Structure formats: C-alpha cells, structure tokens
Amino acid sequence: MSRFQVSNEIFKDESVLFEDWVPEDLPERKRELDAIENALNPVLRSGVAPHNTFIYGKTGQGKTASIEYLLYEFTTAVEESDEVNVGVDVINYSCAQDTSSYTVVCNLVNKITGHNPNGHPKKKVFEELYSTIEEMDDIVIFVLDEIDTIGADDEILYELPRARANGYLEDTWASVIGISNDFDFQGKLSPKTKDTLCEEEIHFKPYSAPQLRSILQRRVEKAFHEDALSENVIPLAAALAAQDKGSARQAIRYLYKAGELASSDGSQLVTEQHVRDAEELIERQAIQKGIRDLTTQDTLTLVAVLSLEVDGDVPARTRAVYSEYTDICNVVDADSIAMRRVRDHLQDLAMIGIIDEHEHDSGVRGGTHYRWGLATDLGTTIEVLEQSPNRIKDITPIINQ
Numbered sequence: 001m002s003r004f005q006v007s008n009e010i011f012k013d014e015s016v017l018f019e020d021w022v023p024e025d026l027p028e029r030k031r032e033l034d035a036i037e038n039a040l041n042p043v044l045r046s047g048v049a050p051h052n053t054f055i056y057g058k059t060g061q062g063k064t065a066s067i068e069y070l071l072y073e074f075t076t077a078v079e080e081s082d083e084v085n086v087g088v089d090v091i092n093y094s095c096a097q098d099t100s101s102y103t104v105v106c107n108l109v110n111k112i113t114g115h116n117p118n119g120h121p122k123k124k125v126f127e128e129l130y131s132t133i134e135e136m137d138d139i140v141i142f143v144l145d146e147i148d149t150i151g152a153d154d155e156i157l158y159e160l161p162r163a164r165a166n167g168y169l170e171d172t173w174a175s176v177i178g179i180s181n182d183f184d185f186q187g188k189l190s191p192k193t194k195d196t197l198c199e200e201e202i203h204f205k206p207y208s209a210p211q212l213r214s215i216l217q218r219r220v221e222k223a224f225h226e227d228a229l230s231e232n233v234i235p236l237a238a239a240l241a242a243q244d245k246g247s248a249r250q251a252i253r254y255l256y257k258a259g260e261l262a263s264s265d266g267s268q269l270v271t272e273q274h275v276r277d278a279e280e281l282i283e284r285q286a287i288q289k290g291i292r293d294l295t296t297q298d299t300l301t302l303v304a305v306l307s308l309e310v311d312g313d314v315p316a317r318t319r320a321v322y323s324e325y326t327d328i329c330n331v332v333d334a335d336s337i338a339m340r341r342v343r344d345h346l347q348d349l350a351m352i353g354i355i356d357e358h359e360h361d362s363g364v365r366g367g368t369h370y371r372w373g374l375a376t377d378l379g380t381t382i383e384v385l386e387q388s389p390n391r392i393k394d395i396t397p398i399i400n401q
C-alpha cells in the first residue's frame with residue numbers, strides 16, 4: 001500500500017492559506033487603505049504624480065497585501081478614467097536582499113531593462129535609472145518593499161522622489177511608496193530623506209484578536225470544508241496570534257498547520273488541541289531556525305538573558321545583562337568580550353526575533369536607553385538550546401544559579 005493514502009476531509013482549497021494568496025478585501029485596514037488612496041489621488045484628479053508615501057508597521061500586518069490589492073484597483077481606475085489621460089507604470093520591488101542604495105538602483109534598472117549596470121560608478125547607475133524612467137509612462141510609481149534593509153544608505157529614497165525637481169527627469173514623474181517593518185527605520189533616515197519620502201506616513205497597528213478572527217473567518221470559508229473546524233478553533237488561533245505579535249501571517253499559519261495536523265491524524269475535525277499543537281510546533285521551529293547559526297558569544301549573551309528571565313529581572317539594562325554574561329563566562333570558562341560588543345550581540349538576537357528590545361526613556365537628563373527581555377517562550381527556548389549542538393551544555397543549572 002502506498003504511503004500516500006491521503007484523504008482530504010479538511011481542506012477545500014489549501015492554496016488560500018499560502019503566503020502569496022492575495023485577499024479580495026481587507027476591511028480591517030479601511031483607514032490605512034483610505035490613506036493610501038488619498039496619496040494616490042493626485043493621479044486620478046489631475047494626472048500628476050502621487051504623494052511620496054512611507055508605510056510602516058510590524059510584520060504580518062497586511063502592508064504588502066494592502067498595497068497589492070490597492071494598486072490593482074488603482075491601475076484599473078487610471079486605465080478606465082475619463083477625467084485624466086495619463087499612463088502609469090508601477091514597479092513593485094522588494095529590497096529584502098539589498099544593503100545599499102547602489103544595489104537597489106542596479107536591480108531596478110535590471111528589473112525594467114533586463115540589463116544590470118552593477119560595477120559602474122554610482123553617478124552612472126543613477127543616470128541609467130533616470131534615462132530608463134524617461135522611456136516609461138508619464139508617471140512611474142516605485143513601490144519599494146522592505147526598505148529598512150538598506151539602513152542608513154538611503155540616498156535612493158531621497159534622489160528618486162526629487163529627480164524631477166533636480167532636473168534629472170523632464171517628461172516623467174517618479175514617486176516612491178516605501179514600506180518598512182522596522183519601527184526605528186524612520187528615525188535612522190537622514191532628515192532630508194525623511195522630509196522627501198514621508199509626505200504621507202501610514203502606520204499599520206498590530207491587529208487585535210477580533211480583527212484576526214474576522215480575517216481568519218474569511219479565509220476559512222474558502223480554504224476548509226464546511227464543518228471541518230470545531231467551534232473554538234478560530235477564536236483560539238486569533239487569540240494566540242494577538243497575544244504574541246498581532247500578526248495575520250502568524251494567525252493564518254497556526255490555522256494551516258492545525259489543519260495539516262488534523263489531516264495527518266486522519267481526523268475529520270480540526271480541534272483546539274490541533275491549534276495548540278500547531279502553535280507550539282511553529283514557535284519551536286522559529287526558535288530552532290534562530291538558534292541554528294548562533295556564535296558562541298551570541299549563545300552566551302542569550303543565556304545571560306535567559307538567566308535574568310528566570311529570575312524575573314527583565315526587561316534588563318545592557319549593564320545588567322553584561323554582569324550576568326561575565327558571571328556565565330566565568331562558570332563555563334569562556335573568554336568574555338567588552339560590553340559594547342555584547343550590546344551588538346543583543347541587537348543581533350533582537351533582529352532574529354529571539355529577544356525583545358524595549359526603548360526606555362529615562363527622563364530629560366538620562367536620554368533613552370534599551371532594555372532587553374526574551375521574545376520567545378522560556379521553556380521551549382531552553383529546551384531547544386540544550387538540544388542544539390552549541391558549545392554550552394547543561395544550560396539549566398547555569399541559569400538557575
């Protein structure tokens with residue numbers, strides 16, 4: 001008998017639960033969609049460039065989905081408009097793999113023309129981008145997703161929206177819609193970039209449990225067979241995701257994984273237990289993925305945070321983490337590094353989502369400083385760390401000291 005005796009009493013159309021499935025409507029984002037629409041309206045009103053717009057919010061908040069949904073409606077409206085007669089080109093580009101404005105410009109030219117100017121001087125590649133844009137429609141909208149990866153090297157975000165004012169473009173307008181999930185990114189932008197890019201600023205706040213419930217409800221109707229879910233499955237998946245990051249992506253993942261667990265059990269019904277198991281599994285996989293590539297110093301820093309977490313001394317200042325860290329280095333007989341470098345390791349751990357970075361305002365004289373705490377589940381993190389081939393064994397006795 002084949003291993004693949006799969007009966008499918010759970011899913012009606014599983015692809016609806018895939019990451020790239022674009023929802024037909026996002027009623028929970030009405031306010032944000034109205035704001036983006038407002039930024040685009042100069043095109044439909046007068047045939048001129050839309051406002052440069054900066055969209056930000058944590059991961060899984062529907063930023064990319066909203067833009068995709070809205071731009072489809074927008075380009076259709078422009079084509080059908082009797083009011084204005086302009087051509088609009090939309091260039092959708094994710095900067096996730098780029099670390100500088102230079103590579104973004106090269107990749108944009110490559111995306112549009114099929115030729116990559118990489119290697120040429122910066123001035124030249126910008127010129128290539130401008131001459132490429134001049135060949136395009138009247139208005140070119142660049143949707144630059146995940147722009148935070150370019151960090152402080154933000155020239156593109158200033159130059160592109162200013163290209164016409166600075167005389168680099170004559171016949172076309174270029175506008176930028178920048179999307180970021182790094183809350184602090186805006187603060188890192190140079191003042192002139194901020195001024196130019198952030199004509200409109202749109203913040204996507206984390207979804208609440210009721211909002212996640214309605215998002216899941218709409219998916220379920222398409223993805224699952226009728227009566228495949230027991231009553232509390234949607235509220236539970238929504239509540240678990242809301243307690244954590246308020247991410248729709250996470251809520252959908254819980255539901256999908258719960259469906260898969262039910263299906264492989266041979267069950268006809270997805271139960272609350274499937275959702276709880278799904279959450280644990282996904283959390284564990286995320287921690288495993290984060291921990292896989294940690295260096296010894298990353299691991300020692302993380303163990304220091306775990307130890308403070310066990311004692312309830314979190315969120316902790318860098319100095320407190322450092323003090324714990326040096327104690328641990330002594331216990332395991334590892335070389336310790338300077339506090340400044342431990343702070344870098346803390347930031348790296350925050351980037352991969354294992355710890356949280358809380359900005360703390362210590363009043364007029366103290367300025368701001370950071371405090372650190374664990375972002376993942378304590379028990380699971382210790383378990384995963386102990387099972388991973390890191391160089392520190394027996395973490396439990398160390399952190400319980």
Ligand SMILES: Nc1ncnc2c1ncn2[C@@H]1O[C@H](COP(=O)(O)OP(=O)(O)OP(=O)(O)O)[C@@H](O)[C@H]1O
Pocket residue numbers: 018019020021022023025026027028029057058059060061062063064065066180181215248249252
């Ligand atoms: N209001 C909503 N209605 C239906 N589906 C939604 C809604 N918001 C988000 N989603 C879905 O949740 C998932 C994550 O959304 P999306 O990719 O747009 O998040 P994001 O804010 O761009 O996150 P990131 O910053 O990680 O890129 C997608 O599958 C998307 O379709």
Ligand SMILES: [Mg+2]
Pocket residue numbers: 063064065145
């Ligand atoms: Mg996105």
